[in-house]
Amino acid sequence: MALDDRKSQFTFVGTSPDRPDGLDKVTGRAKYGADAYAPGMLHGAILRSPHAHARIVKIDTSKAEAHKDVKAVVTRADFAKVPFKPGLEGEFWNVLENVMAGDKALYDGHAVAAVAATSALSARDALKLIDVEYEVLPHVTDVDKAMAPDAPVIREGAADYSVPEGMHPNVVRYHESGHGDVEAGFAEADLVIEDRFVTEATHQGYIEPHACLASLGNDGKGELWCTTQGHWIAQKTCAALLGIETAQLRVSASEIGGGFGGKTTVFIEPVALALSRKANRPVKIVMTRSEVFRATGPTSSASMDVKIGMKKDGTISAAQGVFRLQGGAFPGAPGDLTAMCAFAPYNLTNVKQTGYDVMSNRPKQAAYRAPGAPMAAFAVESVIDEMCNELGLDPVEVRLKNAAHEGTKASFGPRYERIGLVETLEAAKAHPHYSAPLKPGQGRGISCGFWFNHGGETSVSLALSEDGSAQLMVGTPDIGGSRASMALMAAEVLGIPYENIRVTIADTATLGYNDVSHGSRVTYASGLATIKAAHHAVEKLCERAAAKWGIPVDAVKWENGCAVPSGSNAGDFDPMPLADITADMGSTGGPISGHFEATPEGAGVSFGTHIVDAEVDPETGKTSITRYTVIQDAGKAIHPSYVEGQFQGGAAQGIGWALNEEYVYGEDGRLQNSIFLDYRVPVASDLPMIDTVIVEVPNPGHPFGVRGVGETGIVPPLAAIANAVSNAAGVRMRQLPMSPPRILAALKGNG
Amino acid sequence: MVEVHLWSGLRSLTGGQQVVEVQARTTGELLRELVRIHPQLKGPIDAGVSIAVDGRVIATGLTEPIPEGSEVYLMQRLRGG
Amino acid sequence: MDYHSPANFAEASALASKATGITRFLAGGTDVLVQLRSELVTPDTLIDIKKIDGVRDITRNADGSWTLGVAVTGAEMSEHPDLGNDWPGLVEAMDLIGSTQVQGRATLTGNLCNGSPAADSVPAMIAAGATVTVTGPKGDREVAVEDIPTGPGKTALTKGEVVSAVNIPSRGESGGDAYLRFIPRTEMDIAVVGVGVNLRLEGDEITEARVSLGAVAPTVLLVEDCANAIIGTSLDGEALEALAAGATAACNPIDDKRGTIEFRTEVAGVLAKRAAKIAYARAKGEQA
C-alpha cells in the first residue's frame, strides 16, 4: 500500500465548518474550570502576602483551624521536599516556591497559606484568622534597578552557568549570539541610530480565572480537574510537588476560557491537592480576578538598547541589541528568545544580540504568545522606521530589501528552510490599505514579526466505530477551535464527512503524554499526529479489504473514503466504503484503531507583517486605531475562519499592550491595578474591524504544510502601532504603553 | 565529521571556540560528543538546548539523524506560549 | 452582614441610626458590591432602599424642575423622553458610567454617595445646580450636591442620614449643559478628568454659568473663576482661553495609576473649552 502523507489538493481542509463544541458553548452548558462539582466538595482559598519582599517569621494557623467550617489548613510544610537547582534546571523547585512561599514572600500576592472550608465564604473568612509575622525586606520591581549593584538580592545561587562573572546575583541567565563584525558594519553605514526602549509587563488577560477541583487520598491516588493549556505538565508538576507518582494522578482538562501562555503551568492545583489530601475530601479553588493579576504569570517587562546601521539605499549593514528582561522572583524571563527573535526577519551580515534574564520582586512570569518576541520587534522595528523616515525610504521596500528568505543565515544561527516573510511583505505592498490616503492627524505604521513555533511531545489515538464514524482523542486542550481542525484533517485522510468525526480532549489516564497547547503547536503537531493516526487506521482498513477480496494488501489503495483495488487488480472489485469494512470488523480481525506518538521536529518558523493607521488627539494624547491589517504566513490554513480569528486576536492583544495595558507598581512594591477597571484591555468600542490576509507558504515539516499561527500575530503590533502613533504625533515613542499622559508629555517636549 | 556552531555566549566554556567538530550520526550522539570534548558544555546542555540541522530546528529530540556534512547549530531551548 | 429592605426612608434612617459598625445603603450596588466582593468594605449592616415607594420615579414638577428617585438607574434616565432634552449634559454624564450592564443598576445617588472625586455624574449635577433631599433622624433637609462630598470616599451625611431624592432645577429658557470626561479607552474607565458646564444666554452673551471639575482634586470642584471667565462673553477665543486657565489653576490633582498631575491639569483646560462649546451650542438650540 503506497500512501504519501504529503498533500496539496484538499476536500475538507481549507473549509470553515461549524465547530463541534459550538452548541455547548452558545447554550452555556460547556464545562469550564469553575463549573465542576464533586460530592462532599470543600472550597479552598489562599492567603497572599501583602508585601513585595518579606521574611516569613511565623505563621499561626491555629485560629483558622478552630473555625467551625474549616477542614484543612496548609502551608509549605505540607508539600514535598523538592531539590533546589540554579536557573531553569530546578523548575520544579521554582514552581513549588511560587505556589507556596517558603522562607520568604517574594512578591505582592505570593501565596503563604491556604484553607479548605465547607463554603467559599467561610474559606475567605478563615483566611483572616491566620496570623503571619513578616519581617519586611527591601524590594525591587524594575529591571534596570534590579541589575544595579545596590539592588536587594532576591535569591543567592539562582544564576546558572551562562552568567558572566561579576554580575549582580539577580541576573540569572545570560545569552549572546550573532555573526559577522558589527563594528565593521556600523563603519560602513551611512546612518547609525541607537535608542533605548522600555516595555512594561502585561497580562494575558484570559477571561476565565484559574480554577480547579482536586481530590487526593493518602494512598497517593488522585484526580484533578483544571483549566489548563497542558494537563500532562500539570500532572507531572503536581505529582512532584506533592511527592506522589505521576501515573497515580489523573488530570482532566476542562474547557479552557483563554490561556495565551498563562495556563502553561500550575498555580492553585498543587494547593488544592494538598488541601484535599489533608481534609480527605475534594477541594475546589477558583481564583478571583485580583489573584489572577497579582499571582499568576504576566509577561516580563523589558529595557532594551538597539543600534542599527543602514546604507542610503536601505541596506542594513549591522544590527546590535541588548535586551534586559525581568521575569519576577524566579529564573525564566525569555531574554534569550527576545534576543534570538529580534533581528530574525532580516538577512544580516553583521549582527549581535545579548539577552539578560533578571529576577525582581514580581510574580513569576509566564509565557504570553511568542514570549519575548513582541518587545524585541518593538525596539528593532521602531529603529528601522526611524531610519526609513530619516533616509526618505519606503518602509516596506526597506524590509523587502533586507528580508530573510530560504537559505538566509538567521540572526540566531542556522539557515532558514522555506519561509514566507517576503510573501507577507509583497502582500502588504499590494494591499489597498497600504496605499490608502491618510487623514490629517493620522499616521501609518508597519512592522514585521517572527516566531519560532514548536513541535513537542504528541500522542493521538483514533478509533473507528461499526457504523463508520470515528472518534479521535487528542491531548492538547482546545483553546480556539482546534477540535474542528483536527476533525478536518482526519476527514481529509479517512475520506469520511467532517461531521462523522467526534474529537475529544483525552485525560492523562487515557492517552500518552502530550506537551502543552503552546508554541503554536496544536494544529501543527496534534494535526500531524492526527494525520498519521488516520493513516495508521487506513492501513488496517486496506488490509481488511485486501483479505476480503483475496488480493495482496499492496494492491489496495484508499480513495475518497473507500478501499479501491489498484495495479493489476484495478477495476476487479467495486470500491469498498469505510463503513462496509468497519461493519464486521469485530469478526474480521478485531476493532480498527490508529495511533501515533512522537515528538514532531519540523514546526516551521513563521512571519507576519502588519499595517496599522492611528490617529492621535494632539490636545489630550489619546490614540485611536482607525484601520488594521494583519498579513501572516499560515503555511496552510486548515480552518480559515479560526486562522483569521488567531490573527485578529493577536492584533487586538497587541493594541492593548501598545496603548494601555501595564502592570503599575507603587513605591511599596504592591500591584496597584489588579482589576479590569484599571488593567485596561481593549473593549469592543476601542477597536476597528481587523482585516486579515492569509499567506500560504507550505511548511516542509507538515504533511499538509501547516505552520502554527497562534503566536506570531502578537509580534508586530507593538512596533506597528508605535510607528503609526509616532508618525501621527510627529514624535518618536520609545516606551510602552503609549498611554495618553506619555504621548501628551512627549508632544509637549518633556517626555 | 559534523561542524557544530555554538552560540557566542558559549565561547567562554570552550576556550573561545565557536565551532566544534564532532563525530555524530544523531542529535543525541552529538550532544554526548560535545560534552566529551568540552565538559563545561554539560551546564548549558543539561539546562536544555535545541539543535538546528540544515535549518530544521529540533527542539528536544535526541534521535534525529544528522546527515554527513550538515550544517548544525546549537540553540538555547525554545519555549512557547 | 445584616440585610434590611425598609419600606420608607424614615425606617431606613432609623435602621441606620441604631446600627453599629459599618453601614451602607444599597441602591444600584455597583460600588457597594465591588467593595464587598474585594473585601475592601464589608458592611455590618446593608440597607436596601429599592423597595421604598417612588424610588424609581422620574417626576417633572409643575415649575419645570425635576425630582428623581434615588434608585432611578442611568438607563432609565437615558430612556426618559424629556429629561435628556432639558439636561442632556447630566443624562450623558450618568450614561458614561460603566457598561450597558452597569447602566441597568447604577444611580446618581450612589455615584454621589460613593464619594469619589472622579464620579462622572457629580460635576454634571453640580453644574446643573442640583440638590439632594436628605432624610435623617431629625427629618428632611435639602443640601446642594457640591456640599455632599468632603473628601475621597467621604460625605457630609451624618449617622442615620440617607439621601431620599435628587432635585434638578427647571431648565428655563436659553440654557444648555454638557459634560465631558477623559478616559484612555472609549468606555469602561474611571474619569481621569471630568468637566461639567451649564450656562444660560441672552442673545449671544452668557449671563449665567456654572463650571465643575472632577478627578482633579480630593472632591469635585465648583469653580467660580471658570464661570466668571465666560459670563458676559459670547465664548470667543479669549474667553475660552480664560476658561481653560481658570480650570488649570483650580486643579490640585494627584499622580496615580490613572494619570499624572501634569496630564490632568493640562487636559482639564482642554475639556473645559470643549464642554463649554457644546453647552453654548445647546443653549443656542443647536445640535451638539
Place this chain on the structure above:
Amino acid sequence: MSKFHVTTQVNGDEVEFLCDPRETLLDCLRDKLNLTGAKEGCGTGDCGACSVSVDGRLVCSCLMLGVEAEGKTIETVEGLADGEVLHPLQQKFIERAALQCGICTPGILVAAKALLEKNPDPTEEETRYWLAGNLCRCTGYDKIIRAVMETAAEMREAS
C-alpha cells in the same frame, strides 16, 4: 448569621434558594441553581461574562445580591434557545466563528439579545458601544460584531 429565603423566576421556572446576604446573584445562579452558563470573569462588573437579564434589564449578576432577586424575573444564557431551536444569535455565532475559547460567549449572547430587542437595526458603532462591557480576549471582537449585525439584519428580514 441567618440566611435568606429567596423565591424568583429563572428562565420561566419558579425557583427557591437560601443565601447569605453577601452572596451575589451570580453565586446563587451557579452554586445553588446549577446554572453555570453565566461566568465570573472579574467580580467587579468589568467583564460582562456574568450578564443576565433581570426584569428585562441587562445587568451583571456579580453586581447584584442574591437577596435582591426576590420576586424578579431572570433570564440567563440557558434560557436563550426555544427548546431545541437555537436563538438566531446562537446559531450565527457558531456559523461565523464568533467565539474562540467561548468563556465570554454566554454574556455576549445575553447582551446582544438585549441590544436587538431595544434596537433591531444597530450601527456598528452602536453595537460596539453596547457590548463594551463584555470583554473578549480571543477574537478582537471583529467576528462578534459581524455576527450580531448579520443576525440583526436577518431577524429584520424575517419579521
